Amino acid sequence: MNEIIDTVGKEITGVLHQVDSESVQRLAEELNNAKRIFVDGEGRTGLMGKAFAMRLMHAGFPVYVVGETITPSIAAGDLYVALSGSGSTGGTYTKADKAREVGARVAAVTANPESPLSQLADHAVYLPTATKKRLAHEPDTIQPLGNQFDQTLHLVLDASIIFAMEAFKSTSHEELKQQHTNLE
Numbered sequence: 001m002n003e004i005i006d007t008v009g010k011e012i013t014g015v016l017h018q019v020d021s022e023s024v025q026r027l028a029e030e031l032n033n034a035k036r037i038f039v040d041g042e043g044r045t046g047l048m049g050k051a052f053a054m055r056l057m058h059a060g061f062p063v064y065v066v067g068e069t070i071t072p073s074i075a076a077g078d079l080y081v082a083l084s085g086s087g088s089t090g091g092t093y094t095k096a097d098k099a100r101e102v103g104a105r106v107a108a109v110t111a112n113p114e115s116p117l118s119q120l121a122d123h124a125v126y127l128p129t130a131t132k133k134r135l136a137h138e139p140d141t142i143q144p145l146g147n148q149f150d151q152t153l154h155l156v157l158d159a160s161i162i163f164a165m166e167a168f169k170s171t172s173h174e175e176l177k178q179q180h181t182n183l184e
């Protein structure tokens with residue numbers, strides 16, 4: 001068991017060292033410049049998106065998760081954050097396309113820089129990880145399906161919030177705590 005935990009940790013550390021930090025910094029700038037932020041992704045990728053959206057809300061960003069009951073329509077000046085390891089998931093691509101059509105900006109986080117989503121996005125962060133597709137350029141992994149992408153996604157998105165908080169908001173831990181639900 002120790003060996004598995006150790007290998008998973010090494011996989012993620014290795015990938016994180018290859019992420020272009022400037023592209024993550026630019027994502028943080030996109031978050032800060034957006035009128036409102038709409039986070040989207042399917043399956044486990046979408047679950048990482050929900051964790052990201054929750055923390056953005058605590059940090060004071062106007063954010064929605066696409067598909068949730070009270071999410072309004074997207075408009076010009078907003079940012080659609082499209083999360084997809086493959087970059088080819090139909091629903092995410094179609095919604096990104098729609099978001100651009102109405103004048104919103106699109107930021108993608110994906111493991112495939114050649115994917116349709118990467119081509120469409122105004123800004124893309126590339127995570128050089130293994131996905132469920134197991135494409136030729138993807139690294140080896142002991143983990144199933146898109147675990148390596150999902151884990152890296154979670155850490156990189158959290159890092160982008162920390163950067164945005166430090167650079168643009170100076171939000172204190174106490175302020176974040178104030179935003180945390182008190183209905184639990």
Ligand SMILES: O=C([C@H](O)CO)[C@H](O)[C@H](O)COP(=O)(O)O
Pocket residue numbers: 041042043044045046083084085086087088089092131132145146147150
């Ligand atoms: O749920 C998923 C699957 O378990 C892979 O780990 C994916 O996140 C879902 O299928 C969406 O795929 P991508 O758009 O390629 O991230």
